[in-house]
Amino acid sequence: MLKLTTLSLFLFMVNSHPHRKATSSLPTNDLEMAQRATGDPDAFTELYHRYLPRIYRYHLARTGHVQEAEDLTAQTFLTALESIRSFRGQGSLSSWLFGIASHKLADHYRHSRTELPLEEAEQLHSPIPQPEEATLQALEIARVAMVLRLISPERAEALVLCLFGGLSMAEAAQVVGKSEAAVKMLVHRGLCDLQERLTVNLEVA
Amino acid sequence: MDQDRSRPTAKELTELTAFLSAREQQAQPSPGEPGFPTGLAGELLSLAESTEPDPAFATRLELQLRQAVKAGSKGSRPGWWRALWQSFSIPERKTAMKRLIAFALIGIVLFALIFISIPSLFPTPTQTQLVLATPPISTPISTPLSPLTPTVALPTPQSPVAINFTPQPIPIQPPTLPSIANVLGSGYGGGGSGNLPQGMPLSLATELPASPGEVTAYYRLENTPLTLEEASQIAFQWGLNAQLYMPAWMESIAPDQIERSYIAVEGMQNLSMWNSELSYNDLVKSPVYAGHQYPQTGLPPSEQAVSTATQYLTERDYLNYPYQVDLSQYNYGLVDFYRLQEDLPINYHAASVKIDPQGQVGSAWVSREEYQAVGSYPVVSASQAWDLLNAGQPSDQISISYYPARDGNPQYWGRVYPTGQTAHLFGAPTYFLPADPEASPYVQMNNLVFSGDLSGLLEYLQTNQGYIHAWGEVQEVNGSRQLQLAGWEPFDEFSGYYDGIVRRAPDGDFLELNDGSRLSLPDLPEDVPADIPLYTQGGRVDNTLEWFILQVHPADEGQIPPDLNQAQAVIDKVELVYLAPWLNNASPDIALDPAYRMLVPAWSFTGHITNTGGDDMVFQAFVQAVTNP
Numbered sequence: 109m110l111k112l113t114t115l116s117l118f119l120f121m122v123n124s125h126p127h128r129k130a131t132s133s134l135p136t137n138d139l140e141m142a143q144r145a146t147g148d149p150d151a152f153t154e155l156y157h158r159y160l161p162r163i164y165r166y167h168l169a170r171t172g173h174v175q176e177a178e179d180l181t182a183q184t185f186l187t188a189l190e191s192i193r194s195f196r197g198q199g200s201l202s203s204w205l206f207g208i209a210s211h212k213l214a215d216h217y218r219h220s221r222t223e224l225p226l227e228e229a230e231q232l233h234s235p236i237p238q239p240e241e242a243t244l245q246a247l248e249i250a251r252v253a254m255v256l257r258l259i260s261p262e263r264a265e266a267l268v269l270c271l272f273g274g275l276s277m278a279e280a281a282q283v284v285g286k287s288e289a290a291v292k293m294l295v296h297r298g299l300c301d302l303q304e305r306l307t308v309n310l311e312v313a
Numbered sequence: 314m315d316q317d318r319s320r321p322t323a324k325e326l327t328e329l330t331a332f333l334s335a336r337e338q339q340a341q342p343s344p345g346e347p348g349f350p351t352g353l354a355g356e357l358l359s360l361a362e363s364t365e366p367d368p369a370f371a372t373r374l375e376l377q378l379r380q381a382v383k384a385g386s387k388g389s390r391p392g393w394w395r396a397l398w399q400s401f402s403i404p405e406r407k408t409a410m411k412r413l414i415a416f417a418l419i420g421i422v423l424f425a426l427i428f429i430s431i432p433s434l435f436p437t438p439t440q441t442q443l444v445l446a447t448p449p450i451s452t453p454i455s456t457p458l459s460p461l462t463p464t465v466a467l468p469t470p471q472s473p474v475a476i477n478f479t480p481q482p483i484p485i486q487p488p489t490l491p492s493i494a495n496v497l498g499s500g501y502g503g504g505g506s507g508n509l510p511q512g513m514p515l516s517l518a519t520e521l522p523a524s525p526g527e528v529t530a531y532y533r534l535e536n537t538p539l540t541l542e543e544a545s546q547i548a549f550q551w552g553l554n555a556q557l558y559m560p561a562w563m564e565s566i567a568p569d570q571i572e573r574s575y576i577a578v579e580g581m582q583n584l585s586m587w588n589s590e591l592s593y594n595d596l597v598k599s600p601v602y603a604g605h606q607y608p609q610t611g612l613p614p615s616e617q618a619v620s621t622a623t624q625y626l627t628e629r630d631y632l633n634y635p636y637q638v639d640l641s642q643y644n645y646g647l648v649d650f651y652r653l654q655e656d657l658p659i660n661y662h663a664a665s666v667k668i669d670p671q672g673q674v675g676s677a678w679v680s681r682e683e684y685q686a687v688g689s690y691p692v693v694s695a696s697q698a699w700d701l702l703n704a705g706q707p708s709d710q711i712s713i714s715y716y717p718a719r720d721g722n723p724q725y726w727g728r729v730y731p732t733g734q735t736a737h738l739f740g741a742p743t744y745f746l747p748a749d750p751e752a753s754p755y756v757q758m759n760n761l762v763f764s765g766d767l768s769g770l771l772e773y774l775q776t777n778q779g780y781i782h783a784w785g786e787v788q789e790v791n792g793s794r795q796l797q798l799a800g801w802e803p804f805d806e807f808s809g810y811y812d813g814i815v816r817r818a819p820d821g822d823f824l825e826l827n828d829g830s831r832l833s834l835p836d837l838p839e840d841v842p843a844d845i846p847l848y849t850q851g852g853r854v855d856n857t858l859e860w861f862i863l864q865v866h867p868a869d870e871g872q873i874p875p876d877l878n879q880a881q882a883v884i885d886k887v888e889l890v891y892l893a894p895w896l897n898n899a900s901p902d903i904a905l906d907p908a909y910r911m912l913v914p915a916w917s918f919t920g921h922i923t924n925t926g927g928d929d930m931v932f933q934a935f936v937q938a939v940t941n942p
Contacts, residue, residue, distance in 0.1 A: 145382075147382065148382070149378075149379045149382040152378060152379075152382050153375060153378065153379065156374075156375060156378055157375075160366060160371060160374075161364075161365055161366060164364075164365075164366040165361050165364050168364065169361070174367070177366075178366065178367070178370050178374075181366065181374070182374050182377070185374065185378055186377070186378070186381065189378055189381055189382060248360055249360060249364060252357065252360070258810070258848075259810075270333055271354065271357045271358055271361055272357070272361040272364075274336070274361070275336075276333055276334075276336045276337040277330075277333050277334070277337070278337055279337075292330060293779060295329070295333075296326050296329075296330075297779075297805060299321050299325075299326065299329065299353060299354055300321060300805070301810075302353065303321050303353050306353070
């Protein structure tokens with residue numbers, strides 16, 4: 109138990125500073141990294157650590173549920189692992205990975221026949237109790253996720269890819285299959301929409 | 314979080330753009346540093362930066378991935394999946410995974426039964442189509458046939474994403490089939506196989522059918538690119554004397570790329586043609602309201618609807634095979650057809666026809682997929698399949714899903730603009746390029762075809778895909794409902810959504826917004842109840858809300874997940890079916906694999922789950938019928 113706690117703490121610290129880790133020994137070439145990751149657990153773990161927080165934030169911001177975000181994150185990486193050989197380096201690894209994440213999320217929405225009431229977004233259950241600060245953050249994201257459901261899906265997607273997924277507009281454009289200019293428009297309008305909705309939401313609350 | 318203002322300032326948007334541009338150069342500032350966005354964008358970025366996954370979850374997932382990599386590097390796909398399954402089965406993830414698996418695996422069933430018919434139950438951030446590149450020279454296909462996405466009438470196909478793909482020759486011998494887990498997991502959430510909800514008893518309320526011993530192995534033929542000439546022939550065969558158009562993205566699709574699309578338009582009828590499917594819609598009989606679907610009232614008797622639908626498809630030579638009729642979605646006016654191959658149904662729509670309350674065909678969808686026999690597979694008995702299912706143990710040969718028997722679609726009302734009156738439309742226009750360069754593009758919005766001087770609008774639409782506000786007089790010309798365009802302007806979509814309470818008043822109906830202000834609601838349908846909260850889509854013209862869609866809040870009609878602790882499942886239908894692996898989102902290595910192009914025989918167990926709360930859920934399980942070596 110102590111070992112697990114120590115390891116968790118270590119991973120938490122590592123994950124808290126993805127950019128610092130990224131400067132160590134990660135290959136700069138996405139294709140090279142993907143090729144290494146096909147059969148090398150360490151290489152895929154590098155990729156995993158690099159992208160885990162971003163993929164998780166993306167799913168959390170879209171679902172508002174910690175557990176759903178974890179499940180979707182797991183699905184995203186398992187599918188990435190399954191199909192990493194198909195990555196040809198034509199786009200960035202980020203775009204490729206978020207493309208998978210986006211499909212997983214879309215599938216999740218399509219097939220989730222038992223939509224939870226929005227209030228339950230606040231009942232963020234995780235197997236391990238979270239510190240109060242983390243819970244508050246999750247609640248805040250849950251509220252953002254709730255409001256994101258009220259705006260145009262395209263705008264919500266572009267906004268979350270850029271703000272929570274850490275993608276540039278060019279990378280987000282690859283994911284959503286639109287031009288960079290279109291993504292810029294979607295992000296701007298999505299932000300306006302979100303601000304308006306958050307205001308309304310606050311007033312209602 | 315900053316919620317004092319209703320919109321970000323231009324400065325904040327500029328800061329955000331600069332920040333995201335700097336990100337591209339790997340030079341993005343951190344929170345608190347100069348250049349980090351202010352306002353809502355900055356707060357959201359800070360919130361994201363400070364959000365981390367649960368360390369325990371991160372550790373578990375890392376271990377799972379490491380195990381999977383090790384298993385995969387040994388070159389054994391079954392071992393690979395076994396490792397994944399084992400990793401899923403760790404106790405603390407079990408409940409989540411069961412729920413995940415159950416709902417993810419709803420895919421095959423729901424896609425066939427519900428989602429195909431109700432394309433926008435839930436928002437879909439992106440819809441990506443697989444583009445198949447040059448077909449193999451050796452593939453002997455006389456007509457373009459393909460297994461791709463089934464969709465209901467979509468007047469504007471989404472732009473596909475090109476993926477390098479080299480189709481394989483048709484196998485001479487039946488290949489070893491992928492497991493059910495692999496089949497249903499493809500594009501539906503990784504692992505794919507499932508287990509019964511914990512503790513739920515299963516019982517049979519029907520007799521198990523006899524096993525045929527073996528079934529024919531069918532290969533799903535691939536398609537060739539749809540040509541303009543062929544599209545014209547298809548439209549003619551459909552009975553349309555139509556002008557042909559194409560979506561704007563077709564300009565960038567090479568003639569030898571597989572995924573191509575044309576749209577035939579005659580009056581208010583349009584037929585979207587893809588290599589693998591056709592989608593027809595009559596905007597008068599079946600107007601499109603952003604994909605909203607809700608049970609219809611006043612439909613003709615189902616026997617009459619079946620007769621009409623059958624005749625409609627048969628006249629067009631699209632029901633020239635044995636089939637079963639499915640009326641489970643007839644409350645939406647849908648008559649669905651399932652194709653039979655040697656008396657076994659393919660668990661995938663072959664055709665679907667939507668009947669309107671007047672008994673007319675409003676829309677239709679047909680698959681153009683064809684199959685070729687390549688041998689046979691021995692199958693296990695229904696009894697063996699039942700034993701495996703009833704054992705309640707995880708297996709990659711089992712897939713289980715369950716979903717509410719009643720759809721939770723929010724009720725909506727769509728606006729019909731009266732002829733002769735001025736209409737204000739808000740939305741994203743459908744814009745098609747003419748196949749004939751000399752002809753004019755096609756613009757349609759809110760079920761009205763634009764006419765008049767469109768030159769300025771067309772120039773705008775060539776480079777913009779956003780919302781517009783258009784206005785003019787509604788006219789009816791030769792059966793075509795048109796908007797004689799008087800003016801238009803770009804429109805910020807965010808200004809087009811309103812929440813409020815609908816109020817009935819002697820001097821006019823109105824929507825009472827949350828701030829207490831009122832917007833009049835013209836043409837409010839009589840059956841909209843007073844004093845209910847509504848979510849509206851449209852635009853504001855002075856103090857009038859020129860609405861297009863009124864929708865009951867989803868939360869008002871949403872469904873609470875049932876408690877399955879005291880539930881039981883009763884199976885009342887057992888049959889041998891063919892499953893069609895979903896290839897649309899599959900990675901190229903799977904899409905290239907002939908095994909995934911085979912129809913997969915499976916025993917289907919269908920029934921209902923009931924619990925002490927009276928909830929009614931549909932239960933669907935597939936058990937692999939072919940025992941692979």
